[in-house]
Amino acid sequence: MLLKAAINGGRPSEGGLRVPQTVEQIALASRDAVRAGADVVHAHVRTADGGQTIRPEAVGAWVRATRELDPSIVIGTTTGLWTVESHAQRMEQLGAWPEGARPDFASVAFCEEGAAEAALLVLDLGMVLESAVWSMDDVPALLASPTLHRNVRVLIEPETEDAAEAVAQCREIAAVLRAEGVTAPILYHGFDDTVWPVVRAAIEDGCETRIGFEDGVLLPDGSPAADNGELVAAVRRIEAESRPMG
Numbered sequence: 326m327l328l329k330a331a332i333n334g335g336r337p338s339e340g341g342l343r344v345p346q347t348v349e350q351i352a353l354a355s356r357d358a359v360r361a362g363a364d365v366v367h368a369h370v371r372t373a374d375g376g377q378t379i380r381p382e383a384v385g386a387w388v389r390a391t392r393e394l395d396p397s398i399v400i401g402t403t404t405g406l407w408t409v410e411s412h413a414q415r416m417e418q419l420g421a422w423p424e425g426a427r428p429d430f431a432s433v434a435f436c437e438e439g440a441a442e443a444a445l446l447v448l449d450l451g452m453v454l455e456s457a458v459w460s461m462d463d464v465p466a467l468l469a470s471p472t473l474h475r476n477v478r479v480l481i482e483p484e485t486e487d488a489a490e491a492v493a494q495c496r497e498i499a500a501v502l503r504a505e506g507v508t509a510p511i512l513y514h515g516f517d518d519t520v521w522p523v524v525r526a527a528i529e530d531g532c533e534t535r536i537g538f539e540d541g542v543l544l545p546d547g548s549p550a551a552d553n554g555e556l557v558a559a560v561r562r563i564e565a566e567s568r569p570m571g
Contacts (some may be wrong), residue, residue, distance in 0.1 A: 331356035334539025344537040346371040348390040361554035362561040365399040385426035401430035412439035435467040444472040478510040491519035492526040
């Protein structure tokens with residue numbers, strides 16, 4: 326099962342939580358997550374005030390720092406509209422990501438304006454594309470996109486805070502995607518209270534999943550995780566325990 330480490334997102338460092346923020350911290354956390362069992366790493370480049378950015382110089386600095394530390398780590402980032410002022414600015418900044426210092430993959434959320442255009446640009450720049458849907462409302466835009474069958478995976482990210490509802494939404498959306506001919510791997514992931522039920526559902530359903538401080542900060546027993554590596558290792562233990570004996 327492919328496991329992605331989502332190591333920071335926009336989560337703040339507070340209450341003793343050490344969320345990677347500088348490019349050096351992100352690179353080290355990426356290496357540690359892979360050593361703990363992650364296959365790929367998703368990181369958000371952070372600004373000095375804790376914000377998120379896709380500015381070309383910032384993305385380039387992060388990519389170079391990670392590859393200098395360990396060029397074998399497969400890294401990706403967001404193209405989210407919350408990092409910019411408009412879709413036009415997103416396209417401008419994404420299009421200027423420096424050649425030779427671009428991430429391996431980039432995520433596009435199909436709840437956002439201009440998602441299909443952003444997805445095409447990701448591919449035109451030579452990166453691998455993964456597309457995300459947050460609810461059933463986003464599915465028609467994804468199915469209509471010219472990049473539908475060029476995704477390395479499709480992410481299902483339910484926004485509900487109810488764990489049972491989150492699992493049900495993942496399964497409902499996955500069933501619709503499969504019925505519509507989507508053959509790319511499907512990845513489920515939750516947020517805070519829904520993280521571990523959704524991870525377990527992904528393992529049960531033979532899907533990919535992700536874990537990390539972007540999604541949640543607690544281990545399955547409710548205790549705080551010291552770092553992303555602890556969360557990754559916990560997923561791998563659940564996966565191992567779910568395998569049939571013999």
